[in-house]
Amino acid sequence: MRIEISRLTKTYRGGVHALDGLDLDVPTGMYGLLGSNGAGKTTLMRILAGLLSPTSGTVRVGGHDVATADGRLAVQRTLGYLPQSLGVYPDLTARQFLDYIALLKGLDSRPSRRRRIGELLETVALTPDADRRLKGFSGGMLRRVGIAQALLADPRLLVVDEPTTGLDPEERIRFRILLSRLAGDRTVLLSTHIVEDVAQTCRSLAVLDKGRLVFQGDVGELVSRADRRVWTLTTSGPAPSEGRIVAALPEGAGTRYRIIAPTAPGPSAQPAEPTLEDSYLALMEPGR
Numbered sequence: 017m018r019i020e021i022s023r024l025t026k027t028y029r030g031g032v033h034a035l036d037g038l039d040l041d042v043p044t045g046m047y048g049l050l051g052s053n054g055a056g057k058t059t060l061m062r063i064l065a066g067l068l069s070p071t072s073g074t075v076r077v078g079g080h081d082v083a084t085a086d087g088r089l090a091v092q093r094t095l096g097y098l099p100q101s102l103g104v105y106p107d108l109t110a111r112q113f114l115d116y117i118a119l120l121k122g123l124d125s126r127p128s129r130r131r132r133i134g135e136l137l138e139t140v141a142l143t144p145d146a147d148r149r150l151k152g153f154s155g156g157m158l159r160r161v162g163i164a165q166a167l168l169a170d171p172r173l174l175v176v177d178e179p180t181t182g183l184d185p186e187e188r189i190r191f192r193i194l195l196s197r198l199a200g201d202r203t204v205l206l207s208t209h210i211v212e213d214v215a216q217t218c219r220s221l222a223v224l225d226k227g228r229l230v231f232q233g234d235v236g237e238l239v240s241r242a243d244r245r246v247w248t249l250t251t252s253g254p255a256p257s258e259g260r261i262v263a264a265l266p267e268g269a270g271t272r273y274r275i276i277a278p279t280a281p282g283p284s285a286q287p288a289e290p291t292l293e294d295s296y297l298a299l300m301e302p303g304r
């Protein structure tokens with residue numbers, strides 16, 4: 017399911033340009049949308065989900081234009097959305113909550129609802145907890161309930177907004193693996209400010225900054241842009257003043273710095289292999 021976005025802008029009342037002339041093409045598979053807080057990710061997700069109207073520009077999902085009522089309806093039928101914070105009813109069990117959402121989504125037949133919810137609880141590894149009340153669930157378990165509700169209508173496009181924020185490392189890894197599995201035959205658009213989530217799950221990504229696209233392409237291409245721009249330097253003297261320090265590790269009597277800089281930040285600086293995080297930070301540097 018392809019997403020084609022052209023010259024998309026969204027200006028909120030008050031004049032905030034949350035999206036500013038965005039052109040983006042998202043292919044089938046797992047796709048990362050990376051950007052710092054306020055970059056415009058949630059605004060884009062909400063426009064895709066048909067919950068917010070753009071100020072101008074076009075958005076097509078699987079060929080359907082979300083600006084038209086028919087297009088929006090067609091997109092909503094093929095899209096599952098997990099918002100940043102999903103409201104749940106804490107006194108319902110996971111199974112009851114999913115049944116309630118399924119009813120809202122128009123899945124009228126009780127036997128097929130029961131079957132689908134059983135399958136989804138299995139998919140998100142919550143079968144043993146299905147009849148426990150949601151108020152006892154951890155953040156990671158609630159996120160998995162969120163994915164199950166987004167999958168109820170078997171969408172071709174799954175849009176997930178910052179799903180791993182606040183999860184412990186085990187839950188985060190489990191959640192990433194779940195998303196990668198789900199991307200097998202559908203498009204999963206993962207919006208996040210956590211670079212490692214994208215590094216571990218996506219081959220392609222887009223980077224947003226203040227409503228503008230600053231990169232779109234392969235993860236490897238972004239990483240290679242930081243070649244010869246990442247350095248390590250060990251010193252027992254003052255911190256290096258050139259470049260941007262991204263890590264500082266005590267080493268012997270001194271400190272080992274990791275620095276992003278266009279040229280070696282000192283005579284003893286050694287070039288280092290860039291990670292996606294280095295490359296993302298290099299991209300965000302002023303005057304990149």
Ligand SMILES: Nc1ncnc2c1ncn2[C@@H]1O[C@H](COP(=O)(O)OP(=O)(O)OP(=O)(O)O)[C@@H](O)[C@H]1O
Binds near residue numbers: 033052054178
């Ligand atoms: N309803 C609104 N009214 C006015 N301004 C808004 C509204 N929603 C978002 N904004 C502003 O639009 C910009 C983009 O916000 P958005 O939530 O889309 O970014 P984001 O990348 O998802 O960030 P975060 O990770 O913090 O949610 C921000 O400057 C934000 O303050």
